[in-house]
Amino acid sequence: MRTAGIHQxxxxxxxxxxxxxxxxxxxxxxxxxxxxxxxxxxxxDFHMNDGEFVSLIGPSGCGKSTLLNIISxxxxxxxxxxxxxxxxxxxxxxxxxxxxxxxxxLPWKTVLDNSILGLEVQNENKRxxxxxxxxxxxxxxxxxxxxxxPNQISGGMRQRASFxxxxxxxxxxxxxxxxxxxxxxITRSQMQKWLLKLWKQFNKTILLxxxxxxxxxxxxxxxxxxxxxNFNSMQIIHVELPRPRTREIVLDDSFIKIKKEILPLIEx
Amino acid sequence: xxxxxxxxxxxxxxxFVQWFPAVILIFSLLVIWEISCRLADVPKWLLPVxxxxxxxxxxxxxxxxxxxxVTLYEILIGFSFSIISGILIGGLIVYSKTLxxxxxxxxxxxxxxxxxxxxxxxxxxxxxxxxxxxLVVGLIAFFPIAVNTIDGLKSIDDDLVNMMKxxxxxxxxxxxxxxxxNSLPYIFTGLRIGMAASVIGAVISEWVGSSEGLGxxxxxSKPQFLTERVFAAIFLLSIIGFLLFLLVNxxxxxxxxxxxxxx
Numbered sequence: 001m002r003t004a005g006i007h008q009x010x011x012x013x014x015x016x017x018x019x020x021x022x023x024x025x026x027x028x029x030x031x032x033x034x035x036x037x038x039x040x041x042x043x044x045d046f047h048m049n050d051g052e053f054v055s056l057i058g059p060s061g062c063g064k065s066t067l068l069n070i071i072s073x074x075x076x077x078x079x080x081x082x083x084x085x086x087x088x089x090x091x092x093x094x095x096x097x098x099x100x101x102x103x104x105x106l107p108w109k110t111v112l113d114n115s116i117l118g119l120e121v122q123n124e125n126k127r128x129x130x131x132x133x134x135x136x137x138x139x140x141x142x143x144x145x146x147x148x149x150p151n152q153i154s155g156g157m158r159q160r161a162s163f164x165x166x167x168x169x170x171x172x173x174x175x176x177x178x179x180x181x182x183x184x185x186i187t188r189s190q191m192q193k194w195l196l197k198l199w200k201q202f203n204k205t206i207l208l209x210x211x212x213x214x215x216x217x218x219x220x221x222x223x224x225x226x227x228x229x230n231f232n233s234m235q236i237i238h239v240e241l242p243r244p245r246t247r248e249i250v251l252d253d254s255f256i257k258i259k260k261e262i263l264p265l266i267e268x
Numbered sequence: 269x270x271x272x273x274x275x276x277x278x279x280x281x282x283x284f285v286q287w288f289p290a291v292i293l294i295f296s297l298l299v300i301w302e303i304s305c306r307l308a309d310v311p312k313w314l315l316p317v318x319x320x321x322x323x324x325x326x327x328x329x330x331x332x333x334x335x336x337x338v339t340l341y342e343i344l345i346g347f348s349f350s351i352i353s354g355i356l357i358g359g360l361i362v363y364s365k366t367l368x369x370x371x372x373x374x375x376x377x378x379x380x381x382x383x384x385x386x387x388x389x390x391x392x393x394x395x396x397x398x399x400x401x402x403l404v405v406g407l408i409a410f411f412p413i414a415v416n417t418i419d420g421l422k423s424i425d426d427d428l429v430n431m432m433k434x435x436x437x438x439x440x441x442x443x444x445x446x447x448x449x450n451s452l453p454y455i456f457t458g459l460r461i462g463m464a465a466s467v468i469g470a471v472i473s474e475w476v477g478s479s480e481g482l483g484x485x486x487x488x489s490k491p492q493f494l495t496e497r498v499f500a501a502i503f504l505l506s507i508i509g510f511l512l513f514l515l516v517n518x519x520x521x522x523x524x525x526x527x528x529x530x531x
Contacts (some may be wrong), residue, residue: 069430072434073433073434074430074433074434093433093434093436094433094434094435094436094437095436096434097434098431098434100427100430100431102427104425104427104428104431106428106445106446106449107526107527108449108525108526117435117445118435118436120445121432121435121436121437121441121445122435122436149526149529151526151529152529169435169436
């Protein structure tokens, strides 16, 4: 009874203290050809709890990447509030880890030097940074490749090297913008399982943008479904599937039930 | 040991295969030139045959070499001057919006002035010495280097810049770690164009007024109907151009090493 009470208390605490809390956020862009103001994000409410895995899913052009750019600090909203715990100032750049769709490795740097780029920018000691990276090479499936250049390794490896760079910045929150979309389905499935392992190992809070429904359900605790129609456009789907999850779960009735819930929202 | 020999052998083979058609073509053109001139009995002062030029190179190599070194010296000094100023000013223009507004229009509009046409003025100001030649070479090679540097520094993938920003990088870190390496292949394109232009600049500024160099030798040999010497000078100029081209290529391979990595 007592333990249950504590759990409840902890649970309540987490709910009350989201790590990211966005209220009533709006963003519009001016279309250069017609000079019209296009509303991309319309009064968005969004939150993420500590240690949660949340996916953002929706058709292209619905503003997924825009929201991610705003959270990361690359862009600013027109209206609304963004509260991210531990970040007081308005400048969010460099305070969250953000991995974009492309691997964006620098062709003139080796895998090892690419992976420590974030630490290099923070002026950390090079030897110490390299030490940190070398320790993780195995986990990221890159051991033996530390001295290779990006165009000498495969797409999956490049993505993992990019990931290593993101992880090494050692931020609590990870923003991932369709990180696997350029990979073939087998590599992609391996990377998904690997991402779940990483999420647990490093105790991160992950926000994943994807257009793949299966990927979202397989990985997430909660899914935000964004729609193209302007009003009330965010739907929240809770994924209450047990963890650890295996690949077979996609055939499970509960999985398919969630998928049936999401599909009409997106098709719309 | 055996492996190294094998490697050298395959390398020689690829070089041979790559150059073989060009060498054959040039050689046959030279043979056609030689034979047709001899058959038609063209006088030597009008069009010397290749063997005349070879004889000239052999008999007067001392004189030719001395003047070659003067021209080479002018090119090297002027070209170095244009590399430094071109990259520096190109960099400053990209780094500062104010400087861009101040300098860039001047650089662009100054290109409407044919640099070669100001060679006589430079002669009036600085005399027959090295300085006016170096200035012409420097000015003529400056523009392609500066413009390509600016292009290279500006043609940066926005996603890369955003990635750096999310890592917390400031403007000068982005410039140093992304923009500069990214611009190197462009700068080398500028160097190749500037290199070719600087050979032309050196010769023409010597024509305008000088007392040594291959351009001077050509001007002096022409009225004496020493046409084979003019040809020998042209040959040596193209050798200089070719060697400098190889030098630029070699430096590019070493500095922009990631472009030629094997998969």
